[in-house]
Amino acid sequence: MTPSLTFLGAAGTVTGAKFLLDADGARVLMECGMFQGLRELRARNWAAPPIDPRRLSAVLLSHAHIDHSGYLPRLARDGFQGPIVCSPGTADLLRIMLPDAARLQEEEAEFRNRERATRHQPALPLFTEADAARALALVRPVAFERATTPAPGVTATFHPSGHILGASIVDVQTGGRRLVYSGDLGRYDVPVMRDPVRVDGADTLLVESTYGNRRHPSDDGTPVIEQAVQRAVTQRGVLLVPAFAIGRTQDLLYLLRELEGAGRIPDVPVYLDSPMGIEATAIYARHPEEHDDAARAVARAGGEPFVPRRFEVTRTRDDSKRLNGLDGPAIVIAGSGMATGGRILHHLRRRLPEPRTTVLFVGYQAAGTRGRMLREGAERVRIFGADIPVRATILATDALSAHADQAELLRWLAGFRRAPARTFCVHGEPDAAAALRDAIKGQLGWPCEVAADGATTAV
Ligand SMILES: [Zn+2]
Numbered sequence: 001m002t003p004s005l006t007f008l009g010a011a012g013t014v015t016g017a018k019f020l021l022d023a024d025g026a027r028v029l030m031e032c033g034m035f036q037g038l039r040e041l042r043a044r045n046w047a048a049p050p051i052d053p054r055r056l057s058a059v060l061l062s063h064a065h066i067d068h069s070g071y072l073p074r075l076a077r078d079g080f081q082g083p084i085v086c087s088p089g090t091a092d093l094l095r096i097m098l099p100d101a102a103r104l105q106e107e108e109a110e111f112r113n114r115e116r117a118t119r120h121q122p123a124l125p126l127f128t129e130a131d132a133a134r135a136l137a138l139v140r141p142v143a144f145e146r147a148t149t150p151a152p153g154v155t156a157t158f159h160p161s162g163h164i165l166g167a168s169i170v171d172v173q174t175g176g177r178r179l180v181y182s183g184d185l186g187r188y189d190v191p192v193m194r195d196p197v198r199v200d201g202a203d204t205l206l207v208e209s210t211y212g213n214r215r216h217p218s219d220d221g222t223p224v225i226e227q228a229v230q231r232a233v234t235q236r237g238v239l240l241v242p243a244f245a246i247g248r249t250q251d252l253l254y255l256l257r258e259l260e261g262a263g264r265i266p267d268v269p270v271y272l273d274s275p276m277g278i279e280a281t282a283i284y285a286r287h288p289e290e291h292d293d294a295a296r297a298v299a300r301a302g303g304e305p306f307v308p309r310r311f312e313v314t315r316t317r318d319d320s321k322r323l324n325g326l327d328g329p330a331i332v333i334a335g336s337g338m339a340t341g342g343r344i345l346h347h348l349r350r351r352l353p354e355p356r357t358t359v360l361f362v363g364y365q366a367a368g369t370r371g372r373m374l375r376e377g378a379e380r381v382r383i384f385g386a387d388i389p390v391r392a393t394i395l396a397t398d399a400l401s402a403h404a405d406q407a408e409l410l411r412w413l414a415g416f417r418r419a420p421a422r423t424f425c426v427h428g429e430p431d432a433a434a435a436l437r438d439a440i441k442g443q444l445g446w447p448c449e450v451a452a453d454g455a456t457t458a459v
Contacts (some may be wrong), residue, residue, distance in 0.1 A: 001023075001175070002175065002177075002415060003022060003024075003174050003175045003177055003179075003459040004022045004457065004459060005019055005020065005026070005179065005204065005454075005456065005457050005459050006019070006051050006457075007424075007451045007454065007455055008453075009033060009075050009453070010033065010426050010451075011066075011450075011452055011453040011454075011455070012037075012450065012451070012453050013041060013215055013453075014067065014210060015035050015036040015041060015065060016030060016033050016041065016044060016045075016067065017032075017068050017070075017424075017426070018030075018031055019181070020051060020280060021172065021179065022153075023154055023174040023459075024153050024175060025052070025152070025153075026057045026058075026152055026153055026174070027055060027056050027057050027151075027383040028056070028059070028060060028151050029056055029057050029058075029059045030049065030060045030170060030181055031060075031069075031171075032061065032070075032071045032302040033066075033069065033070060034066050034070030034071045034126075036066065036067055036099070039054075045158070046126070049071075049352060051222055052079075053075045054078075054081070056075075056080055056082055057082050057154075058082040058083050058150035059075070059080070059084045059085065059091060059138075060086075060170050061084055061085065062090075062167060062169070062170050062183030062325060063086075063087075063161070063163060063164060063166055063167035063168060063184060064086075064090045064093035064097050064164070064166060064246070065164070066101055068183075068184070070098075070101050072084060072098060073098055073102060073127035073132040073135045074131065074132065076131055076134040077127055077128075077367045082150075082172055083138060083140040083150060084137075084139045085141075085142055085156065086140075086166065087144055087158050087160075087167075088143065088166065088287070089166025089167075089283070089287050089290055090165075090166030090168070091141035091166075092108070092166070092283045092286070093164075093165060093166055093246060094136060094139060096279045096280065097246075097284075098132040098135055098136060098358045099129050099136075101132070102128055102129040102131060104450030105125035105127060105128070106125045106128055106129070107124070109122075109124055110245075110249070115164050119169045119445060124387060125418075134444045136338050138442075139442060142158065143158065143161060143167070144158050144160055145157060151290070153175065153410070154174045155172070155174070156170060156172050156173075157171045157174045158170060158171070159171060159196050159199065160193075160194055160196070160290060161182065161183045161186055161197070162185070162186025162187065162194055162195055162196045163185075163196075163247075163402050163403065164246055164345060165246070165247075165250075165283065165290055165421040166290070167183055168183050169185075171280070174352070174459070177203045177204070178201065178202050179202065179206075179445040180199055180202035180205050181206040182205075182206065182412070184209050184403060184411060184427070185403065185404040185412055186402060186403070186404060187216070187325055187401070187402070187403070187404050187405075187408055188408055189250055190251075191254050191292070192222070192250060192251055192284075192291055192292060192305070193221070193253060193291070193292060194291070195414050196404070198412070198415035199412075199415060200415060200417045200418055203420060203421050203422070204415070204420060204424075204457070204458075205415065205422070205424070206420045206426050207401070207409065207425055207426070208425075208426060208428065209425040209426065209432050209436040209450075210403045210408055210427055210428055210432065211395065211405045211432065212409065212425060212432040212437075212439070213431055213432045213434075213436070214406060214432070215401045215407060216398060216399065217397070218327045219399055221251075221255065221362070222259060224360070224395055224396070224397040225255055225256070225259065225360065225362075226259060226265055226400070227395065228410035229259070229265040229266075229329075229331065230265065231358045232268065232328055233265075233329045233394060234360070235328065235329075236328045236356060237329065237356030237358060238326060238328045238329070238330050238331070238332055238356075239328075239330070239357075239358045239359075240334070240344065240347050240348065240351060241332070241334075241361070241406075242334065242335065242337050242338065242348075242360045242371060243274075243334070243335065243345045243362055243363065244279075244335065244337035244363055244455045245276035245279075246276070247402050248400055249274065249277040249337065249383050249403070249438045250306050251400050252281065252400070252404070253270070253281065254304040254305055254306055257303075257306070257307065257308045257343035258421045260387035261455055265403075267309040267331045268310065269312065269331070270310060270311050270330075270331045270333070271312050271313070271314055271326075271330065271331065271333070272311070272313045272314070272333050272334075273332055273334040273343050273344075273347070274315045274334050274335045275315055276335065277334075278315060278351065283307050285304065285305070291305065310433035313370070319335070320343050320346070321346070323347065324346070324347075324350050328356065332347055335364045335420045338363070338364075338369040338370070338372070339371040339374065340370060344382065345383055346384075348370075348383060348388070349388055350385040351392060352381070352389070352390050352391065353389050353391060354391060355392065357392035357393070358394075359394050359395070360394060360395045360396065360397075361397075362400045363401075364398075365402070370383070374394050376392060377394070378423070406409050406435065410439060410443060410444070413440065413444060413446075414444070419444065422449075422457060422458075423440060423448040423449075424448075424450070424451040425437050425448065425449070430450070437449060437450050
């Protein structure tokens with residue numbers, strides 16, 4: 001029987017990645033992501049996927065982001081008992097991310113029940129911390145470049161993709177066919193992470209297309225970071241950086257240390273005010289094998305790549321609140337990255353009304369978020385029910401993206417020695433996926449299509 005692949009998410013959309021591989025009796029789910037964003041998408045998390053979790057042989061997971069991994073606790077709760085195979089870095093990050101996702105689910109259900117803001121009586125979480133623990137017990141880390149057999153007749157190898165710690169390109173062989181999934185592809189020549197590993201061939205290729213229609217800025221982000229820190233120093237104010245706990249926070253700490261070392265910024269106290277960011281930074285530091293040469297050289301010389309000179313972490317809520325009394329110049333890094341929740345909110349409420357405050361956005365700001373409103377110049381924002389005037393200076397850079405842009409995706413694809421028989425663009429909004437498909441057809445001359453939700457293809 002020819003192996004086949006069915007697209008059950010991240011087809012025509014960015015989230016909810018799930019690709020089902022059927023190979024001679026073995027059923028392997030590649031990715032197990034949660035749908036995020038619009039209400040219609042989130043509703044899909046509640047419609048059982050057309051797979052019986054008890055009959056799945058294994059899950060292969062490219063990386064820990066929730067849009068790739070967040071459905072694992074539900075799968076485990078519904079009877080999945082096979083291995084969840086991923087890289088060691090991904091396994092470590094899952095241990096902080098899945099319980100955190102479960103807590104958010106439980107808090108939201110509790111909130112809806114309290115406010116009676118639900119059509120369901122009572123509102124239930126999609127999964128609980130106990131379900132997350134059930135999933136974590138199934139995780140089987142396997143080192144990069146080491147072939148493993150997740151199910152009879154299926155061999156898988158993980159190659160570093162450079163996107164976040166542990167992120168992998170998943171390379172599967174079954175029934176004499178080779179199926180390669182790019183996972184989320186990182187970038188070339190960026191701080192901390194290594195370049196995506198070159199892959200030389202595939203029969204069937206799935207390539208992500210998040211930024212399939214975009215070109216990242218050519219600078220490395222340091223000019224804006226330098227400008228923001230200098231402003232905090234001259235104004236004797238606080239620089240607030242809303243940042244994603246995983247990836248962006250470590251990039252930022254690394255760049256601040258580099259800029260200090262190069263004398264481009266003075267030594268300013270840096271507070272990491274994010275419990276998850278603190279844990280993620282410790283995990284990044286424990287995996288030097290995934291760092292690029294420059295970051296490894298820092299460690300070899302006895303330095304700590306993610307520790308600026310005057311660095312403090314604030315773990316407890318009380319420590320975080322004490323930062324309200326902080327006088328500048330100082331830098332506070334806190335989540336969430338789009339200012340939709342988390343500790344950054346109480347810092348913004350406290351400091352947005354002050355002209356000497358600087359806010360620096362270093363990540364994508366989705367439509368409808370406070371981050372997007374601030375970035376677009378809102379004069380007031382609502383935080384905890386209060387109308388907060390914005391007198392702070394708002395800066396932003398897109399240079400710290402963790403996703404390859406169109407040119408970088410094509411650069412990785414150019415490493416293939418011959419065209420795959422089938423290439424599918426996945427994990428992109430319709431415009432982005434179509435733009436990448438057109439570029440692959442036009443510039444590489446490969447047959448290529450955008451993956452259709454629910455469609456099945458031969459591998
Ligand atoms: Zn990702």
